Amino acid sequence: MDVTAHQDDGVHAHEYRWALPSVLLGDAREGGRVRRSTRDWIVDTLMFLLACGLTVLSLPEIQNAPAPLQTAEQILGALSCAAVWLRRRWPVGLAVVTMLFSSYLELPGGASVVALFTVAVHRPFKISGPVALFSLVTLAPYVLLRPRTELDRGWTAALGVALVLTVLAWGIVVRARRQVIWSLRQQAEVAADEARRSERERIAREMHDVLAHRVSMLSLHAGALEFRPDAPTEEIARAASAIRNNAHLALQDLREVIGVLRAVRPGDQDEGEEPVPERPQPTLxxxxxxxxxxxxxxxxxxxxxxxxxxxxxxxxxxxxxxxxxxxxxxxxxxxxxxxxxxxxxxxxxxxxxxxxxxxxxxxxxxxxxxxxxxxxxxxxxxxxxxxxxxxxxxxxxxxxxxxxxxxxxxxxxx
Missing domain, CATH: 3.30.565.10 (Histidine kinase-like ATPase, C-terminal domain)
Structure with a gap:
């Protein structure tokens, strides 16, 4: 899932990690700037095509309507479909306006369905619920005024209620799924951060224990040479050899620790750089x-x-x-x-x-x-x-x- 896939209402990509909880909870600011990811463009295009498809399917319903009403239907239907591109910026406003249009007109109904779904996905039930209820209220004028027979009114009302409830439930399920995915991602990030922190602490302890031992050995031998400059040649040579060996081991230990910190994997090291070997860990x-x-x-x-x-x-x-x-x-x-x-x-x-x-x-x-x-x-x-x-x-x-x-x-x- 793209990290910018579910941005909403002014959530910038670099703010996504911290802003997403507020978006999921429906606290995002209406009318904020929207920056769409590639996935967002694809989804919005599909939603626009869906609204246009539902509008085209409704065209036969207005063939017998008066010419002025047909003109109004076509203009408002086209404007409603175009307004679908604003669904991320003003989801609630778009839903209310298209529902008002569809309370009597046929063609804005497709955009109304898309707008209701958007509100259900991007807003909590305390907002999407009243919007769905408003959609059912605006269904009443359409049922009373548009169908020509009582039978048509009954079927139209039942279909309208079923459509509103289905779209609302679908949007709530999508929203819940996104919340679960976001929660799992957050838990995974926290676990990864904790693992990295624990590993850094472990490496720091190893570095201190190993290098402190080596450096203290160096200091001890160097101190012996300082306090006994007149020591026999054999003793001086032995101390110098110990200093050289411990310095070599300290550098080797430091190189291993740096290799772990850099997390060098085969193929990742620079050209000509040898991979850092892992020595066996000490035991009892x-x-x-x-x-x-x-x-x-x-x-x-x-x-x-x-x-x-x-x-x-x-x-x-x-x-x-x-x-x-x-x-x-x-x-x-x-x-x-x-x-x-x-x-x-x-x-x-x-x-x-x-x-x-x-x-x-x-x-x-x-x-x-x-x-x-x-x-x-x-x-x-x-x-x-x-x-x-x-x-x-x-x-x-x-x-x-x-x-x-x-x-x-x-x-x-x-």
Whole structure:
């Protein structure tokens, strides 16, 4: 359905999304500017031809009428058909005028039928109902004055009432269908917006968790070189290699995130541009490797891993929580020992604790805004778990999280 297909009474294309509810409810302004879409032109042309066709079918009814009446019929019938092109701008006014004409004349009846249908489609029943009632009222003079016998009057009245009610019901059905379609489209747009927002938030969390880890590793190795310029050549070479490797990984992670944000699909990328590869997401089995990287950077990480073979989704969330907690420990308590404990089982859930002293053993501290802990809390809540963090009475900083592990692994968990 064209987004401009059902504009009415001054609704511009760029205002369609917000103005459509008022149009459907019949609150649009009479006489406003109309901008027709291609579909509108087709529909209006068909309505004009319908009015002309009904007028032509009524021509035999005026053959025996006096010449002045025939002339009046032809002029007003032609004007009524031409006025059908104004049905979007003045639907109610067009309906009232053509109904008044058809209260005695034959030829304006076709335009009257089209006008009633237009009002039923574009106005609520509180407006279309009285207009239809007015049409039935104007039917009375026609029934009393035009037919020549009582039998003709009865058939004419019955046919007229049936025609008015049929056209009104048809228009109401069309209007209801448009309302349902518009409502479904709005729901789909809201759902799509919500999905895009959730995806952006997910990407932002991934970007923060991954890049913060890499950048903090860079800062740690660079700080070590700054504080120990007289270190052995082997140590300096090892630190420089770690800086280079982490910078390379950070660029690779950033490239992947940008690729996701751009939603590059095969065939959409620029000529000569390579598609962004997707690396496997980390799982719980990668925690020992993460702890090893931190130890190479000079951290004292003590990992106790009491869970094996966790679902992929659960393992990824646990990995990101531990990764961010280690990043925070590296920023605020560099050189202090960090204890990481992961325990749990299927059907009971998994808990992870990361503990480290509140104060660093050396003066190097990396600035942070605290957004990582907020992101971890959101991640845990989205997974159906919970996360708490803060200082303990023992002088440590604790990050504790619990995530559910259902007894049966669903496809989403996998």
């Amino acid at each position: 089995a990668d925690l020992p490797k993460l702890a090893g990287e931190c130890r190479l950077a000079g951290m004292d990480v003590r990992l106790t891993l009491g869970v094996e073979d966790a679902p992929e989704g659960l393992g990824r969330n646990l990995y990101r929580i531990v990764q961010e907690a280690l990043t925070n420990a590296r920023k605020h308590a560099g050189g202090a020992p960090v204890a990481v404990t992961v325990a749990g089982r299927r059907g009971k859930g998994v808990s992870v604790e990361v503990r480290n002293p509140l104060r660093a053993r050396h003066g190097l501290r990396i600035p942070g805004a605290g957004a990582g802990l907020i992101g971890l809390t959101e991640r845990a809540e989205l997974a159906g778990g919970r996360l708490e963090h803060g200082p303990t009475p023992e002088g440590e900083f604790l990050v504790r999280a619990w995530l559910p592990w259902p007894a049966k692994t669903t496809r989403e968990d996998a």
